[in-house]
Amino acid sequence: MKQISHLTAAIFSLCVLIVVLIGFNGYARSIERQYVNALAPLDLTQTVNGIALQQAALYQSDLLPFYGSSEITLINTPYQAEKFFATYPTGFTVFQVANLGAGSLTMAQNLAALGPDLKGKKVVISITPAPFTFSPLREDYYAGNYTRLHAYGLIFSPYLSMELKSTAAQRMLGHPKTLEADPFLEFTLNHMTDASIQSRVLYVIMFPLGALQTEVMWLQDHAEVILYIWNHHIDPNVQHIPYKIRWSKNFSAAHAEQKLHALSNPYGIEDWRWKLFQGKSKVPYQPGSGDAGFLRFLQSAEEWQDFKILLDVLQELGAKPLILSRPINGRYWEAVGVSGQAQDAFYTKLHAVVDPYHMTLVDYQQYTNEIYFSIDSVSHTSRYGWVYVDKTLNQFFHGNLH
Amino acid sequence: MWIKRLTNFFTAIYTNPTGRVVLLTLYYLAIIAGLIIMYGRGNFTTPKFVYQGF
Numbered sequence: 001m002k003q004i005s006h007l008t009a010a011i012f013s014l015c016v017l018i019v020v021l022i023g024f025n026g027y028a029r030s031i032e033r034q035y036v037n038a039l040a041p042l043d044l045t046q047t048v049n050g051i052a053l054q055q056a057a058l059y060q061s062d063l064l065p066f067y068g069s070s071e072i073t074l075i076n077t078p079y080q081a082e083k084f085f086a087t088y089p090t091g092f093t094v095f096q097v098a099n100l101g102a103g104s105l106t107m108a109q110n111l112a113a114l115g116p117d118l119k120g121k122k123v124v125i126s127i128t129p130a131p132f133t134f135s136p137l138r139e140d141y142y143a144g145n146y147t148r149l150h151a152y153g154l155i156f157s158p159y160l161s162m163e164l165k166s167t168a169a170q171r172m173l174g175h176p177k178t179l180e181a182d183p184f185l186e187f188t189l190n191h192m193t194d195a196s197i198q199s200r201v202l203y204v205i206m207f208p209l210g211a212l213q214t215e216v217m218w219l220q221d222h223a224e225v226i227l228y229i230w231n232h233h234i235d236p237n238v239q240h241i242p243y244k245i246r247w248s249k250n251f252s253a254a255h256a257e258q259k260l261h262a263l264s265n266p267y268g269i270e271d272w273r274w275k276l277f278q279g280k281s282k283v284p285y286q287p288g289s290g291d292a293g294f295l296r297f298l299q300s301a302e303e304w305q306d307f308k309i310l311l312d313v314l315q316e317l318g319a320k321p322l323i324l325s326r327p328i329n330g331r332y333w334e335a336v337g338v339s340g341q342a343q344d345a346f347y348t349k350l351h352a353v354v355d356p357y358h359m360t361l362v363d364y365q366q367y368t369n370e371i372y373f374s375i376d377s378v379s380h381t382s383r384y385g386w387v388y389v390d391k392t393l394n395q396f397f398h399g400n401l402h
Numbered sequence: 403m404w405i406k407r408l409t410n411f412f413t414a415i416y417t418n419p420t421g422r423v424v425l426l427t428l429y430y431l432a433i434i435a436g437l438i439i440m441y442g443r444g445n446f447t448t449p450k451f452v453y454q455g456f
Contacts, residue, residue, distance in 0.1 A: 005419065009426030016427070017434055049446040070453065100453040130456055144451035149444075220444025277455060378456045 021219060028222035032056035035229055037063065037238040040095050041082060044228065048099050049147045050221040051113050057095035058114065058121045062240075064397050066094040067110065068126030069102040071326055071381045075270075079254050079386035081393055087241040092397050094124070101141030103131060104306035105171055106150075112160060112168075112313045113153020113214075119318035124393060125310065126324045129346050130378035131303040133294060133328070139177065146178040148185070149217040154313070155188060156210035164312045166192050171306055184209070245394070250387045258372045258384040267332040268371025270382070277376070283335040290337030298345055304353065311357050322396045323354055323361045324389065326379040330368035333377065343368060360401060362392055 029052075036056040039047070040063060047053050057063045066072070066081060078084065085093040097110065107125065111118065131137050154160070154168055169192035172179070179186040188206045191199040264271045314321050328343050347365045354361045367373045373385040381389060395401040415421035 005422045005426055008423050009430055012423070012427040013430035013434060016431060045446055049448060070455075074455075101451065135456055138451075138454075140449070140451040141453070144449050147446060147448060149446070217444055220442065221446065223442065224444060224446060273455065376455065380455075 025219065025222065028052065028226050029056070031229060032222070032225055033059055035234060035236045036060055036095070037093075038234050038236050039225075039229075040093065041086060043096065046221060046224050046228065047095075048097055049149070050224065051149060051153065051218060052221045052225050054095070054097060054110070055114055055117050058117050060095075062088060062092045063095040064092050064393065065121070065123045066096045066098070066126065066393070067107050067123065068096075068098040068324075069128070070100045071128045071379060072096060072098040072126055073100055074380045075375060075382070077383045077386060079250070079383045079390065081386070081390050084386070084390045085393070087239065089241065089243050089245055090394055090398065091240075091242065094393060098126070099145055101137060102145045103137040103142060104303055104310045105168070106142065106145045108168065108306065108310040108313045109147075109150035109154045111310070111317070111319070112157050113150045114317070115153070115157060115159050116317065118314070120320060122320050122322070122396065123314075124322045124324055124396065125314070126326075127307070128326045128379040129328050132301045132307075132350075133298050133346050134378060136302060139175065142175050143178050146175070148182065149214070149221060151178075151185065152210055152214040152217065155185065155192070156207060156214050158211070160313065160316050164309065164316060166195075167305075167312075168309050169193050171302075171309065174302075184213075247387070247391055250390075251384070254382075254384040254387045255372060258382045261375075261383075262372065266371075267329060267335065267377075268374065268382070269329070269332065269377065270375040273376040273380075283332075285335065285337035287334070288337060288339045288342075290333075291339055291342040294333075294338045294342050295345055298349060304349075308353065311354065311359065314359070315357055321359050322392075322401070323359055324392065325350060325361070325363040326381060326385070327364040327367040327370070327373055329371065329374045329377050329379060331371050336377075340368070360396070362401070364388065
């Protein structure tokens with residue numbers, strides 16, 4: 001009888017726990033949707049490293065999720081989309097999910113963790129040519145952007161194909177430092193990359209445990225957001241100030257401002273960037289002397305594999321993305337020996353990869369020789385470049401991008 | 403004195419089958435609540451790194 005009492009009490013306790021957690025989950029989601037517009041410009045850790053706020057943003061008709069990396073965050077300017085659209089001038093603002101050094105694999109994990117919430121939703125994926133043409137992202141950048149919630153969200157997603165998850169697992173194993181403290185995930189990844197029946201059975205056994213762990217982390221994410229809202233006096237009502245954007249005026253002002261920041265060289269590179277890096281290289285090089293190295297890197301860059309994983313995630317989850325690339329700083333790259341023809345190979349390959357997915361792609365190839373579009377050789381967006389980006393985002397949100 | 407009265411109260415409940423289940427349920431829930439308070443917070447921080455422009 002005593003044993004039955006323990007069993008009955010344990011079952012009751014679990015039932016109460018489940019009911020409480022379901023209730024908390026529902027409460028958290030409703031609060032997050034209420035506050036997400038107010039939290040959007042704050043760039044919280046939970047915005048980038050969590051899921052709850054990103055998920056809430058997907059359900060707001062006036063927020064456009066905007067994923068990317070340093071091209072979004074490196075310079076602080078009123079032309080940055082987050083600030084440019086801060087007052088919802090045309091009815092929306094961006095929900096920025098970006099961090100320095102974030103690559104395609106990081107974004108793939110992040111978006112995979114959103115699961116079916118992405119279906120039919122417009123999202124913007126911002127990329128730059130640099131990791132495809134110049135240098136791989138450093139290991140510490142990947143580690144610095146890695147979160148367990150997103151990694152588990154991809155690997156234990158019931159909404160993605162096994163083939164895609166296996167490919168992602170293979171790439172994640174290439175970053176062993178992030179798996180050192182997580183033997184469970186490492187074990188799972190190792191078996192996912194092995195197509196034997198034994199390994200597949202092991203994955204099936206591991207799956208419920210991984211899915212449960214994902215749910216726990218998701219609840220922890222909700223708790224962090226709710227605690228933040230409780231501990232800070234935030235007004236959920238965000239002011240909307242509609243006005244007509246004068247694009248030509250913004251282009252002129254941003255161009256003039258950008259010129260003042262790039263006086264030390266003929267390539268439009270901002271003075272602090274020129275002083276830090278590019279000024280150390282002795283330009284110009286022999287024309288075409290850098291083509292072979294450029295093309296070799298372009299063909300073999302591992303970032304393409306991660307980028308395809310990202311596109312597969314978006315496709316399998318039914319998102320409606322805009323792939324927003326940036327132009328190569330053509331003048332500078334010509335000066336270091338990479339001809340325009342070699343540079344064009346990047347745009348050609350980008351289209352060859354993206355076009356089969358039938359996703360909207362903007363590459364700004366026509367601005368390759370516009371020296372003030374970027375602040376440096378690796379296409380970090382300038383003030384002037386931001387106005388182009390803002391205009392594209394506005395067109396994409398309103399369905400006018402052709 | 404009040405400890406003895408409290409002990410008697412819980413003993414009386416515990417001898418009743420339904421009361422025992424209720425007490426045990428509360429006991430388990432207290433343990434779960436304690437575990438959540440101690441270990442429930444997630445860690446969403448990421449390792450710091452110095453961004454060098456690429």
